[in-house]
Amino acid sequence: MIISHRIHKFTLVCLTAIAFTTACTGGEGELEVRAWGEEFIEEGIPATELADGWAVSFDRFEVELRDVSAAGVALPDPAPLDLAQPSEGMGQLIGRASVATGDHDDARFTIAAVEIEGRASKDGVEKTFAWSFDTAVEYSNCETLTQVSRDAVAQLQITVHADHLFYDSLVSEEPDLRFDAIAQADTDADGIVTQAELASAGLGAYDPGNLEIDDLWGFVSAQAQTMGHVDGEGHCES
Amino acid sequence: MCHPTPRAVALMLGWSLLGLAACQPSEAPRVELAVVVDGSGLEPEVSDLGWGVELNEARVVVADLLFTTAGELHDERQPAGAQLISRLASLLEARAWAHPGHQQGGEVIGELPGTHVIDFASEDGRELGLATLITGDYTALNFGLGRGQPELDGIDANDPLIGHTAILRGTASKLVDGATTEVAFTIIIDSPPDREIIGAPFEASVTEASSFEIGLRMLLRDSLEGDRLFDGIDFAALDAADGEADGQLLLVDPDEGDPQQVAALSDAYYAIRREFQTHDVFDAITHLDP
Numbered sequence: 222m223i224i225s226h227r228i229h230k231f232t233l234v235c236l237t238a239i240a241f242t243t244a245c246t247g248g249e250g251e252l253e254v255r256a257w258g259e260e261f262i263e264e265g266i267p268a269t270e271l272a273d274g275w276a277v278s279f280d281r282f283e284v285e286l287r288d289v290s291a292a293g294v295a296l297p298d299p300a301p302l303d304l305a306q307p308s309e310g311m312g313q314l315i316g317r318a319s320v321a322t323g324d325h326d327d328a329r330f331t332i333a334a335v336e337i338e339g340r341a342s343k344d345g346v347e348k349t350f351a352w353s354f355d356t357a358v359e360y361s362n363c364e365t366l367t368q369v370s371r372d373a374v375a376q377l378q379i380t381v382h383a384d385h386l387f388y389d390s391l392v393s394e395e396p397d398l399r400f401d402a403i404a405q406a407d408t409d410a411d412g413i414v415t416q417a418e419l420a421s422a423g424l425g426a427y428d429p430g431n432l433e434i435d436d437l438w439g440f441v442s443a444q445a446q447t448m449g450h451v452d453g454e455g456h457c458e459s
Numbered sequence: 460m461c462h463p464t465p466r467a468v469a470l471m472l473g474w475s476l477l478g479l480a481a482c483q484p485s486e487a488p489r490v491e492l493a494v495v496v497d498g499s500g501l502e503p504e505v506s507d508l509g510w511g512v513e514l515n516e517a518r519v520v521v522a523d524l525l526f527t528t529a530g531e532l533h534d535e536r537q538p539a540g541a542q543l544i545s546r547l548a549s550l551l552e553a554r555a556w557a558h559p560g561h562q563q564g565g566e567v568i569g570e571l572p573g574t575h576v577i578d579f580a581s582e583d584g585r586e587l588g589l590a591t592l593i594t595g596d597y598t599a600l601n602f603g604l605g606r607g608q609p610e611l612d613g614i615d616a617n618d619p620l621i622g623h624t625a626i627l628r629g630t631a632s633k634l635v636d637g638a639t640t641e642v643a644f645t646i647i648i649d650s651p652p653d654r655e656i657i658g659a660p661f662e663a664s665v666t667e668a669s670s671f672e673i674g675l676r677m678l679l680r681d682s683l684e685g686d687r688l689f690d691g692i693d694f695a696a697l698d699a700a701d702g703e704a705d706g707q708l709l710l711v712d713p714d715e716g717d718p719q720q721v722a723a724l725s726d727a728y729y730a731i732r733r734e735f736q737t738h739d740v741f742d743a744i745t746h747l748d749p
Contacts, residue, residue, distance in 0.1 A: 425726070
């Protein structure tokens, strides 16, 4: 009896210890995923950022996201998000999920399409644009670590870099932002720079690297495929 | 503001790690092979517009040759240092763009560091140095485009290459209505400071017994796709556009030279610079022992 009692007591202690350990290190936490276009999309890109003095702003910057997943959990595809809407730095909500606690580096997502409307101005001249990019780009192996614990809501941010649209190089580590060439593509001078006009415009000083791109629409479209990031400046493979 | 670690920093890190790896017994074999200038890529070519182009000066500032392989290091005993180098190299090349016929994004397993001012038109056979290569199958070559500086070999303070990436000087000729039109041209190219050539062809199998030289070439004609450096350039029209059809043509970067340069000249300059800055215009080949 004494031996049996001691065995039961020992088992109870062990089970309690295991349960306690599991409770401390395992379980689930909450993950919130948002998309943000930073101040550049919500407030505009100031003239000081562009080498040729244009200022750019966006009336609409609609991003269609698909296959967003992180921490081993796939989120439902959200409705298209307009990143030009003010969010006070929070970005637009994609979704929430209960995920395993711990450190996660498996964030991935697809930007299926982007539709933007905006305007650029310089010295009293204004050019508007409304462009659509429908080449889906998958982003994975992102440079970020999402730490999920039980007592806080973890955050993952898909960050969209709109300034890439105006880079003058696809390969430089320090490209300039420019709008002059895009403005000059408005050959009918109606103040609207269309996709067709960009497709008819040569590259000028723009540098496409080894890509066989020879018109501005092809160049801007290629830049649009580099806009996806995570948690600010975190790069992903695409 | 959001690009990968600069190539130069990772290069130093990578080769430092390779040095650490050298202390391990499972080090991948390495060999040293001479890299020489090969002028065979500058044989006169006829462009798509019928201009026969011949270069008598093709000076280019080339920095830090990196030789790459498309796959994993073949040695299963790959040391930890080399694995790290591979990962670093993969990060470095993550932004490389795919292009048919060219291998990109491979691992850097060989190098010839340093800046070299090379005249591909007149320095055939000149040795640039000894490259260090890990044994393996090579597929491509990367390097940086620099700017001429006075302290570099062969550059004096009055050299027109000072501050520029390349000078291409030569003649373009074309038979028009039974008469030959000839234009002597000079093109001064300025590449961005961090500009690199990624994925120039270099097909070679390097073993411990290898003793061949590596010939670095500039090409007037892309050997893989057949297009030429001066395709689309109408030398006579440009000669006329510069104010006087005198058979002399100078193309310079509008940002560095004359900002009022007429649009046709600027467009031609940019078109040539774009082509010059691709991996279509350079390659490396093996020179087997005679």
